[in-house]
Amino acid sequence: MATSRLLRTSAAVLAATALLISGCSSGSSSPAGEASAGGTTEAGAQRPAADATLAPLPSSTPGNLRPYYDQKLSWHPCGVSGFECATMKAPLDYAKPDAGNDLKLAVARKKATGPGSRIGSLMVNPGGPGGSAIDYLRQYAPQPAAVRARYDMVAMDPRGVARSAPVECLSNKQMDSYTQIDQTPDSPAETTKLANAYRAFAKGCASRSGKLLPHVSTIEAARDMDVLRAVLGDAKLTYVGASYGTFLGATYAGLYPSRVGRMVLDGAMNPALDARTVNLDQTAGFNTAFTAFAADCIKHKDCPLGTKSTADADRQMSAFFKKLDAHPAATGQARKLTESLATTGVIAAMYDQRAWPVLREYLAQAKGGDGRGLLTLSDSYYERDPNGTYSNQMYANPAVNCVDLASAFRNPDQVRAALPSFRKASPVFGESFAWAAMNCAYWPVKPTGTTHRIEAKGAAPILVVGTTRDPATPYTWAKALAGQLSSATLLTYEGDGHTAYGRGSDCIDTAINTYLLDGTVPPKGKRCK
Template sequence: MHTWRTHRGTRTAGTLLAATALLISGCSSGSSTSTASSAAEAAAALAPLPRSTPAALTPYYEQEPAWRDCGVPGFQCATLKAPLDYTEPSAGDVRLAVTRKKATGPGKRLGSLLVNPGGPGGSAIGYVQAYAGIGYPAEVRARYDIVGVDPRGVARSEPVECLDGPAMDAYTRTDITPDDTKETGTLVAAYKKFAEGCGADAPKLLRHVSTVEAARDMDIVRAALGDAKLHYVGASYGTFLGATYAGLFPDRVGRLVLDGAMDPSLSARRLNLEQTEGFDTAFTAFAKDCVRHDDCPLGGRDTGPEQVGRNLKAFFDRLDARPIPTGDADGRRLTESQATIGVIAAMYDEGAWQRLREALTAAMKESDGAGLLVLSDSYYERDADGEYSNLMFANAAVNCLDLPPAFDTPDEVTRALPAFEKASPVFGEGLAWASLNCAYWPAKATGGAQRIEAKGAAPIVVVGTTRDPATPYRWAEALSGQLSSGRLLTYEGDGHTAYGRGSACIDSAINTYLLDGTPPTDGKRCS
């Protein structure tokens, strides 16, 4: 969406409905930080795998990619295999799609640089071909082959599918702030239909799309590329994937950059609650900026952020009662849930704030919901033909496997509403109900909260942005503290992730690390 960085990002912030675990929260008080620290101390540490490769996996590690032209100038593509089930390698394979842009020179080639844009569910191939492979700093592209691998279940790697376009349209319109038992039942039915669709499409694969399995796949890809160490840049959920790799294979860690970091030691409920705070932090920054402009529809120059939030919430409530026209060819009207997603989408990058002001002005003053619907559609990756990418499907599939559900019943959500609404008066109610969808998932969670220490790994750079909406800054603090070789790099600013977003200080520190192997000083701060 903006420059060559990821356009979205958390492992739980895919959407209010499909990405329960993704929607988490942000920066908060010292007491919350203490709670997060306690959670990290309580969580077990991820154990590394044996250094030797099991004989049953040797054929996978000895693959040689058959590179071919993939129709995008300058890029090659290949397909590799990984075992569907690492505990039973003979039970079948998963096909992994890979793309690369070879190092351009000058200078000695440093190896492959794997890139993951986040999600879960974001296509690394699409990201590399559209952004990283042509937009990463020239000096980095000169020395590395830029490589993207779609994780299992994502995009070109045997994608999980759940709903067709019309059914997904209905899903995105579902009311995520139910007012009574009937509306609650409608929301639960939507979650169940979504889950049943995923289960019917890929019943076996759905049990094997965890982050641990995707990290093990990356080691097979590393070996197939001929690299002794894994060099990697991961954004948002990509930090969890990269950290998991480091925890499993600490001796194979090369130069790892984890930008917009997640804290793997937190439960799904805690993740969602803290991300809710994060979106509120970002919204407060937006509110302060909005009222400085004459075209802000949420208040004047003397309006405080709290009142701006109340004004927006009142607008959402009006949409809940009466959706407004959008001029959409399919006759879609803008609902409260779609408007909420549209606003949340703009929180990822301060560069989208003007567009959000314009969309809100049209919706609030002219009853024209087109601008907010476009923002919502872009977040869900809905194209002009009404078809959706598999982002939301893969997002839920990975999240619901990685952690036990945040909530098991609607009653549990109801009891948690005060905490979520305190975390964000504007978004809290919707994000609390969004945390229910894994309760109905057809595959039982195989993972759990855990610390990742990666003892013995080379220095790992963990990047955090102080007002990041999707991955709160304290998650970067937590992850860098857990990693035995973590180095915290801080960007004091707005938006999601930091590399390639305009800070020369951040970019220089990361480029130096990737090219020379010299990590920034732990605790370095940039603005």
């Protein structure tokens, strides 16, 4: 069972396999420059417009927050050579700071290497929500060399994530069972079992992390970023955020527009959308990605989905999932490849076209009765290591999403009513995506966030990056965010996969690196292939 509204960079999935199901947190697909956040989705549903605009916080720091802004970090060598780590204190509740309830947030950096003068700190976040920024930094910091030379590369695991007061919900054994729950229920009994799994998950989070759950919102994480900016001694925040990291960065810009430095938002989200619209958009996005994969696959004689057409590949993929629903495939271990695990494995490969050859191989194996390969892809998505230990990403993800926005669906009846629109958005994934979107229905704390536009009036130029066939953050979201942000420029990558920076396009990388190094944004309407 994949967690609804999960976003991550493609690099994170590929790295985990050593080589989503639906994902995100909020997000309008209106064209750049339009005043309204309304419109229609690719599936034809009416898109709700957000009436509110995120208001900036006062420019002066409240006195009760001064101890956090004035703290000094104690850095020490850690992990890979050249990296330093520290712990930063942040209030559990910004409305009622209390030193006795402070959170300890993990921070890491790799100092500028030169040559050239140091520009400042560059903070990074890979998305999720729930992705470890520190782990991402360790992968990201070696490149690009020109940027690394001029910036101290910095990351902070957001509150509730990885090393920063992590949200916990289930034991590893319980998580194994949770990921295998049938997510395309065919009967009232199966529907009840799925709903009960969501209830048990939420109950586990409440019992293990109840005090933290109301305080892991994106707004609170953005406020933590401002504390870190000040503690690092930077007057403005320079930032590269990918996937959900774009929502986090845009939120920072909305709260602190005068403190925005150079900001790259790659694989952008749209904060003006409600959870149901987000999930429906993403269903269509993964359908676009799967169609691109199928079009490539049928060119190969060994394509396990045939060589006729993409429509035939859709039918064969759906039939294969249905077969696994009745008869899971062997994997050489106690866990078999169920329909839900296989769906997650296929979805994981949609994040990056470099995984397509691997997916072809693993699909062929699974159709022959060997599910080990697809199980490996599924495990990479869930961040489950070979010893059966899960990272906390799948716990932090719903914790953030469910407090940021109200649930897409409140009960199974609402899901059933929406199934036609989800199936239209994706004949292959629509049903499972629709049921996954119910995961916040039984959450133990009420959402504190709402849909809103982010304009960040007065902010320095912001660079929004969108990929035309991005599965997890559809290109329309990038256009919408660029249209909302008062100082944004949209950079377009015409291609496949999730996010664009550092994925092989010299055109994209040059444009972003130039912006980070000298502040020059690309020309309006610039497109790369």
